[in-house]
Amino acid sequence: MKTIPSKETILLVEDDSLVRQSIAFFLENIGYHVLQGNDGREGLELFTRESPDAIILDLQMPGMSGLELLAAIKSDLPATPTIVVSGTGSMDDIIATLKLGAWDYLTKPIEDLAVLEHAVTQALEKSRLIKENKRYQLHLEEEVSKRTAELQRREQELKMTLISIVDVVASMVEKRDPYTAGHEQRVTSLALAIARELDLDEERYEGLGLSAAIHDLGKVAIPSEILAKPGKLTSIEYQLIQTHAQIGYDILTEGTAAFPWPIKTIVHQHHERINGSGYPLGLSGHDLLIESRILSVADVVEAMASHRPYRPALGIEVALQEISKHQGTLYDADVVTACLSLFANKKFTFEYS
C-alpha cells in the first residue's frame, strides 16, 4: 500500500456504520483525511462546509438518499470526483447516478478494497488535472486581458498624441490665413453633423473630424498675397490655389504614416466631385470616400455662406440652393439630403466669432 503525499479529504456518506467505518479506516490508513456522513443531509452539510476533494456515497439511505444528494450538489460535480458505492447494482441506478454527474460506480460489498483505492486514486488524479487545466486557462485569460488592456491604453495614447498634432497643424494653418479664420471649425461642425445624420460609425466620424480640421493644410504652400487677394483671382492664381489639395496630401504622406484614419486621402479628395469634374485627380462616385463626399459638401456650403477676401458672403440660402441644384451630379445625393435636413429641420447654424 502506498501513502498519499499531501492529505486529501474524502467525504464518505454511508448509513451502515459498520461499512462506513471499515471504509474510513482503510482510506485513513492509506493517507486520506476522511469526513463521515450518516445520510444525504449530513453529507450535503459536510460537502458545503468542508469542500472535500472527493465523495464516496451510498445510494440507499434513510432521509435524503444518495441520488438526492447527487442532485443537490450537481452544479459542483464536474470538478468534484464522486464515486457511488451501492448494494443495488441495478442498471437503472447506475444510469441515474452517471446522469447526475457521478464519476464512478462500485458494487457493495467491496470484496477487494484495492479496487476502491484504485477508483479513488484515478478520480483524484483526473480531478487534479482538471483543476490544473482550469488554473492554466484562467491564468492565460488573465494574461490575454492584461495585454489587451495595455494595447488599448497605448493605442489611446497614440490617438491623443495624433489628435494634438492635428490641433497644432490646424491652428498653424489658420494663423497663416486669417481671412478664413473659423472656416475649418465651421466646416468641421457641419461635416460632423452630416455624419451623425448619415449614422457614420465612430471610427470614421473621428477621422472625418480631424480631416475637416486640417483639410486646407496645403494652403501653407500658397503665397499669402494670393490667399488674401481682394477681388477676382486670375486663372493662374486660381490654378495655384487648386494645388493645395495635392500639397496637403503630400505633406501628410511624408509626415504622418501612423494615422489610424485615412486623413491624407480625405484631404486629397475634398475638392473632388462625384461626376469626376473635381480636382486634383478627377475621381468619381464611390471611388471617393464617404468622408470626402461629406467634407466637400460641408466645405462648399460654409465657403459660399461666409465672407471671402475676393467677395462678400453669399448667405446660407444661396449655398443650400447650390448643393440642391447639383445634388447627385457634383455632390453625393444622400449627403445633400442630410445637409438640407440639418438646416431645414434641425435648426443647424454656423457659429461666427
Ligand SMILES: [Fe+2]
Ligand atoms: Fe480646400
